Amino acid sequence: MLVPPFFLKHMFDIILKRKEGTNVLKGIKLRLYPNRTQQNQLEQMFGNDRFVWNQMLAMMNERYQNNKDLPFLGKFKLNYLLKPLKKEYPFLKTSDSSSLQVVNEFLTQSWKNFFQDKSGQIGKPRFHSRKYLKKSYTGYVKTSKTGVLQNTKVKRYTVVLEPTGKYYLSLQAEIPEPEKYSLTDKQVGIDVGVADLAILSNELKYPSFDSSYFEKKAKIWQKKYSRRRHLVKLLVLQDRNKRVLCPRSLESFTNWQKAQKSIAKYQAKAANQCRDYLHKLTTHLVKQYDVIAIEDLKTKNLQKNHHLTKSIANASWRIFRQMLEYKCEWYGKKLIAVDPKNTSRICSKCGYNSGAKPLEIREWTCSKCQTKHDRDINAAVNILHKGSTKLNGQGLAMVTS
Numbered sequence: 001m002l003v004p005p006f007f008l009k010h011m012f013d014i015i016l017k018r019k020e021g022t023n024v025l026k027g028i029k030l031r032l033y034p035n036r037t038q039q040n041q042l043e044q045m046f047g048n049d050r051f052v053w054n055q056m057l058a059m060m061n062e063r064y065q066n067n068k069d070l071p072f073l074g075k076f077k078l079n080y081l082l083k084p085l086k087k088e089y090p091f092l093k094t095s096d097s098s099s100l101q102v103v104n105e106f107l108t109q110s111w112k113n114f115f116q117d118k119s120g121q122i123g124k125p126r127f128h129s130r131k132y133l134k135k136s137y138t139g140y141v142k143t144s145k146t147g148v149l150q151n152t153k154v155k156r157y158t159v160v161l162e163p164t165g166k167y168y169l170s171l172q173a174e175i176p177e178p179e180k181y182s183l184t185d186k187q188v189g190i191d192v193g194v195a196d197l198a199i200l201s202n203e204l205k206y207p208s209f210d211s212s213y214f215e216k217k218a219k220i221w222q223k224k225y226s227r228r229r230h231l232v233k234l235l236v237l238q239d240r241n242k243r244v245l246c247p248r249s250l251e252s253f254t255n256w257q258k259a260q261k262s263i264a265k266y267q268a269k270a271a272n273q274c275r276d277y278l279h280k281l282t283t284h285l286v287k288q289y290d291v292i293a294i295e296d297l298k299t300k301n302l303q304k305n306h307h308l309t310k311s312i313a314n315a316s317w318r319i320f321r322q323m324l325e326y327k328c329e330w331y332g333k334k335l336i337a338v339d340p341k342n343t344s345r346i347c348s349k350c351g352y353n354s355g356a357k358p359l360e361i362r363e364w365t366c367s368k369c370q371t372k373h374d375r376d377i378n379a380a381v382n383i384l385h386k387g388s389t390k391l392n393g394q395g396l397a398m399v400t401s
């Protein structure tokens with residue numbers, strides 16, 4: 001038997017649909033890339049959930065053994081027990097308290113299933129082992145990922161660590177009912193870049209969002225901020241050295257704080273407009289194509305001296321990919337992520353691998369079949385080929401355009 005919260009994850013695999021007025025509840029699954037510190041934090045959360053589950057289960061088991069006629073405890077009764085448990089085991093306080101309540105909810109549900117099952121197929125809830133390779137945590141999770149969603153109210157977050165070592169975020173979200181997009185019978189491969197965000201195998205190019213105006217503004221305020229803060233620091237130091245009666249603090253000066261807010265304002269504006277742009281672009285793409293092949297990349301190698309460009313581009317690609325992921329799912333289209341290996345080295349016409357090409361080379365000619373290639377379009381075509389091979393491997397027919 002599958003016990004919650006693992007059960008919950010399964011529900012996400014199929015798209016959840018429950019009407020609530022004009023809104024529907026949907027399950028969305030996104031890939032997460034936690035850093036080492038975050039991984040450790042999550043490990044603690046997984047452990048806390050497991051601990052509470054096992055403690056509560058042990059108690060319930062004992063109750064059941066002592067008197068089989070005792071009604072089992074509901075989730076509210078279990079939630080009362082969380083307080084003394086947290087006192088005894090302070091490490092539980094690191095968890096968001098709603099997440100521990102969710103554990104109780106799942107536990108209650110699986111006892112209910114056990115009692116209500118007349119067929120005898122559903123066993124008693126089992127203890128969760130540390131060795132179990134799949135881990136999950138349901139509760140409040142702060143992540144930039146949820147920002148890719150528009151007009152959504154997230155009801156529940158679940159972070160899952162799958163046995164493959166990959167982390168996912170499953171969301172239960174309330175969204176306005178999406179309109180259905182009709183099938184177009186078209187497939188496309190997409191390469192991502194810096195100047196052009198998306199380069200399509202059919203030679204269309206979509207530029208990256210130009211946030212230079214906001215960046216310039218943010219930079220101006222950054223300079224003002226540094227200058228003002230530096231001056232204020234000097235004044236505060238002066239007060240201290242002179243041992244004045246009421247020395248002024250950094251916080252008593254507002255002008256540097258104003259500058260700080262302005263920086264944040266322009267950064268937020270850039271991010272919002274970029275997100276809007278990505279929404280429009282991804283919706284357009286999902287409408288146009290039934291199958292979209294993209295590279296499965298965490299980061300793409302760019303010129304090493306362009307750190308800022310690189311981080312901005314990486315952020316855009318991540319959001320772009322995530323939007324495509326869930327929009328394809330919502331609108332009944334297919335997104336295929338392919339291995340990025342050699343996509344920029346192979347000639348899409350004859351398949352000859354002429355090796356790595358420096359990034360400044362935007363066009364090249366295949367030394368074998370003499371085809372002249374635009375670097376990015378060639379890569380996009382290769383991505384489409386890989387995607388179609390992958391699709392066909394799944395036993396689905398696909399016509400390459």
Ligand SMILES: [Zn+2]
Pocket residue numbers: 347348349350351352366367368369370371
């Ligand atoms: Zn060739």
